[in-house]
Amino acid sequence: MKMRSTEAPYYFVPGPSRWPMLAGISMLATMAGASGWVNDAAWGHYLCLAGIVAMLAVLFGWFGEAIGESEAGLYSRRIDYSFRWSMGWFIFSEVMFFAAFFGALFYARVISMPWLSDLDHKLLWPDFAPQWGNAGPAGVVDTFSTMGPFPIPTINTALLLTSGVTLTISHHALRAGHRAKTAFWLAATILLGAVFMGFQAYEYIHAYHELNLKLTSGIYGSTFFMLTGFHGFHVTMGAIMLSVVLARVLKGHFTPENHFAFEGAAWYWHFVDVVWLGLYVVVYWL
Numbered sequence: 245m246k247m248r249s250t251e252a253p254y255y256f257v258p259g260p261s262r263w264p265m266l267a268g269i270s271m272l273a274t275m276a277g278a279s280g281w282v283n284d285a286a287w288g289h290y291l292c293l294a295g296i297v298a299m300l301a302v303l304f305g306w307f308g309e310a311i312g313e314s315e316a317g318l319y320s321r322r323i324d325y326s327f328r329w330s331m332g333w334f335i336f337s338e339v340m341f342f343a344a345f346f347g348a349l350f351y352a353r354v355i356s357m358p359w360l361s362d363l364d365h366k367l368l369w370p371d372f373a374p375q376w377g378n379a380g381p382a383g384v385v386d387t388f389s390t391m392g393p394f395p396i397p398t399i400n401t402a403l404l405l406t407s408g409v410t411l412t413i414s415h416h417a418l419r420a421g422h423r424a425k426t427a428f429w430l431a432a433t434i435l436l437g438a439v440f441m442g443f444q445a446y447e448y449i450h451a452y453h454e455l456n457l458k459l460t461s462g463i464y465g466s467t468f469f470m471l472t473g474f475h476g477f478h479v480t481m482g483a484i485m486l487s488v489v490l491a492r493v494l495k496g497h498f499t500p501e502n503h504f505a506f507e508g509a510a511w512y513w514h515f516v517d518v519v520w521l522g523l524y525v526v527v528y529w530l
Contacts, residue, residue, distance in 0.1 A: 263306040270298035389455040393528040407436035437483040485509040
């Protein structure tokens with residue numbers, strides 16, 4: 245967001261917007277389609293892909309409208325404060341989102357596994373060992389191999405940590421008024437994120453075809469793909485946000501003093517980095 249000397253002295257209140265409703269509908273379509281897809285419904289992948297395309301269209305329109313308001317000088321310092329608080333609470337909601345998934349993983353590993361192997365359950369499953377990554381006590385899950393930390397997860401960790409460094413360099417360049425340097429390091433950050441997603445896609449292909457590790461591979465498979473998949477979704481969204489910011493940098497929308505759009509996207513990206521470190525340790529190493 246760029247503050248101008250002619251910025252509005254009041255608190256700008258936009259008119260009714262169609263974007264939140266359209267975003268909700270597209271997200272509902274995406275998740276409903278994904279649910280049908282994993283359950284082999286014929287319409288599932290079509291609805292999921294349609295929802296994704298609709299969400300991208302919504303983001304394009306919503307971002308464009310907000311950028312137009314900013315460049316028209318409608319935003320004041322009070323709006324800047326509101327954006328900062330809103331982004332902070334949004335990231336907090338994301339922390340709770342991932343905390344629920346990490347909690348599910350903790351319950352499955354630390355509580356359920358020992359419980360299924362206690363003395364009472366030995367009568368039902370005498371050969372069951374409470375070792376994480378097994379196929380479960382009932383023998384209804386196909387045998388699979390677990391995913392280790394080498395080499396792809398470790399490479400991806402290095403990529404995301406490096407992207408955090410390049411983004412910080414870009415931010416310092418923006419604060420110093422060096423637009424070309426800002427754009428270069430921001431583009432490097434986006435490229436590192438894209439490479440990360442490419443490696444994750446390859447990891448999924450490897451898991452399905454060589455390790456027989458699937459979403460249906462018991463609690464291990466479901467928690468693995470749930471945590472890494474949602475994180476990959478967040479990386480994708482973060483890369484989209486940074487791409488929009490890059491386009492605005494190239495157009496000269498930001499000043500060294502006023503550039504919250506850059507800062508907000510950077511906060512989100514650093515949050516994604518931190519979540520990945522937790523995933524790397526808990527999912528791949530422990």
